[in-house]
Amino acid sequence: MIDHLVYGTRDVEATVAELERLTGVRAAPGGRHPGRGTRNALLGLGHGRYLEIIGPDPLQSGTTSPLPFGLDYLTGPRLVTWAARADDLEKRIASARAAGYDPGDILPRSRERPDGRTLKWRLTSLGLDHPDWLVPFLIDWQRSQHPSDSAPAGLTLVELRATHPEPDHIRRILAALGVDLPIARGSRGSLLAKLETPRGRVDLD
DSSP states (O other): OEEEEEEEOSOHHHHHHHHHHHHSOOOEEEEEETTTTEEEEEEEEETTEEEEEEEEOGGGTTOOSOOGGGGGGOSSOEEEEEEEEOTTHHHHHHHHHHTTOOOOOEEEEEEEOTTSOEEEEEEEOOOSOOGGGOSOEEEEOTTSOOGGGTSOOOOEEEEEEEEESSHHHHHHHHHHHTOOOOEEEOSSOEEEEEEEETTEEEEEO
């Protein structure tokens, strides 16, 4: 099950404004990721899913570690990866490893919301065999309120699909994880999300 899409950018505010122009809905501030150097903004996508706009946090300028999802190397906003919801995280990891794919270790994560509350969740660290970020990481929100519950509504995810030079390889990894993603052969690895918005159909890649 799709949990959320990750839309990377070097400038969160500028990207929020551009997405509002395209869709007619403005993303709400999500919060900061302490020690990770990033912050985000959120848009609901319907059916318990959301779009995470993530980029550098100017208030964490002293962070020296590389930013997640290759944000340091982006030349423009784009879909960088996605997350699949997994309430049975340990079981899904064990099943994937038995099928030949290691999704990585479980990492605890947290985010400070603008209202002062802290969200906590767990996710997989992503395995080494993770071509072009098309394979999702697994996420378990545990007892935290799901971000889609409070994200601005108005958008609907119609379709998420991908291309890759070796689609069968990606399909095998997805099958090991127990998730599905339509994927066709293409010159490079890429994600495409089709959204229904108040301003018509919008494609994000």
